[in-house]
Amino acid sequence: MPKPYSAMMDEINGRLKGKVGDDRAKEIRLLLKEIQFDVGDYRKIKDKLRRELKEIETVEQAKKASRKTGHTKKETPQFVVIGAANSGKSTLINNLCGTDFLVADYPYTTTEPQYGALKHDKVNFQLVELPAIYEGCWDGDKSHLAIIHSTDCLLILGRSIKDFKLVLAELKKNNIHVKSERMEDGFIQTNPRTIPAFIVYDKKLEVMLSTGLKMVSNEDLETVRNTMVEVTKPVRIFTMDSFNKIEDFPIVFFKDQLTIKDVTKKIGKGKVEIFKDAIVLEGGSNGRRKRVGISYELADGDVVHLTFNK
Template sequence: MPTNVTPEYKKAEAAYKRAREPRERLDLLREMLRTVPKHKGTEHLQADIKTRIKELTEELAGPRKTGARSGPPTVIKPDGAGQVVLLGPPNSGKSTLHDVLTGSHSAAGAYPFTTQFPQPGMIRVDDVGIQLVDLPAISSQHPVPWIANAVQQADGALLVVDVSHPGCVAEVVDLIDVLAARKIRLIGSWPEGNERSTDPEDPFVILLPTLVVAAKADLVDEIDAELEALCDLAELDVPVHAVSAEDGEGIEGLGPWLFEALGVVRVYTKIPGKPPDLGRPYTVRLGDTVERVAVLVHKDFVERLKFARLWRPGEDGAGRQVGRDYVVRDGDVLELHA
């Protein structure tokens, strides 16, 4: 952050970094532009903000009409307990994995660059969904100009690699370079809660918690050794996991792994005098409070919230009375009182 920015600007920037919803991000970008001090030292920053506003406005304007910019949306609105994107070199098995995990029928092909546009889907983990977005291959041979738009609201990424392919290390190094040019960096630490990793110097750097997924494990004998070698050579310090869409190895564990890594917390609500609604949890993250749940229940409700009654799993009785700042846990039942 440049020095001598105003507290107003700092507040808008901090909120922008936390925001996931594309519309909210656009509003906050406008607020950043409004509040950024207009002098020589912030010219770069002003230009960056303007570019992001332009890109996001065009994105949110809906389907494009003609020419090179026509096509389906490239920003996928987050849904479910979290959004995770599939990154990888061409032909590494992203779409096949997407289909196996979400039933999307995302088109797979035995040739590179099959996928051209984002394809959302849901991984079911117990009673929640984690959104998984299939993306085109990332490679300097085939630039994807909107890639930063497509990943900026993601909570994490699966970097899908095919370790049976001889060129895979070079491809991963190339992918890391392509992403770096768009200020996207893959990091190994997952938040396990409501804090997002951000770069204190630059609000537009995207730090993407990443799990390397070796697809096509059925084709490789010493997969763990291969994976370790790949991460060493590509200088990737991130967790790894081997799967095979062919024989099912490692597939079942992925959803629960993401649930943990994202720090998903399910909260069930109830109406006074009625049993809790156990069919549809509200999902927040570790560290989130009663107030955050109230926002999800209804935006206006949060203003009027007086207190809540809370039951932990297995507890009966009258429930404990808690305030809006009380930190909720997975499985809590909440009765909100206005």
């Protein structure tokens, strides 16, 4: 005799309680096998379980894929902008990127992620607005959580301490930790996930938070842009031709201990094998000029000219 709907939901909720990630997926697969009927209420329950399973699989796949990549080669760090409803996410992105997202007085205006781009200090950034965060917002649908998992940085917005507490609690609940700047090696995707982040607050915020994260007022857009640079710590390397002409746009790296070898690799496949030597202008066009080898360590703003054998 099949169980009634409510009894079945109780059993399912009991069995899934406290289970997350792969464990939860495993239990759902078991449940799907065990529930033999696939009509009426059973169909509804199974569809719900199938949907959730798919969402969990999406997140887990994103996690695994990002773990495999290790060092990212990207030149455009992505900031996901998160915050409670009406915390000014769309307004901030519009102001920073010159986009035209819908800004509205009523909450939950943004139901799909929205994208914007900006360039500051010769670094490109991508901004993504996620729909408003509320308590338990990622308990069911995991697709937005997957976006957070695979992003490089977070920009956390709020108008009150309550807003921030909510966002920080939801992140914590979902095993996402925040830190004040990127990892030494770039935007490495760790497990559990630690993401560089900073906070943008409304000037009316009465007290400060002690999160260890940088905090910037939403009225000070220039500082918001500068903080995006500080958090991601770009190493901008300018190349120079044989006539001492320096390129306007740098090659941008996001890792510490960058060497001439990294730049050589970036310039082309097989270039490391034919590398001869390099001229470096330390810190820019007026910097000290020196001839260096392939393992020479570069710093932000250095100018290089590479020479190859052949």
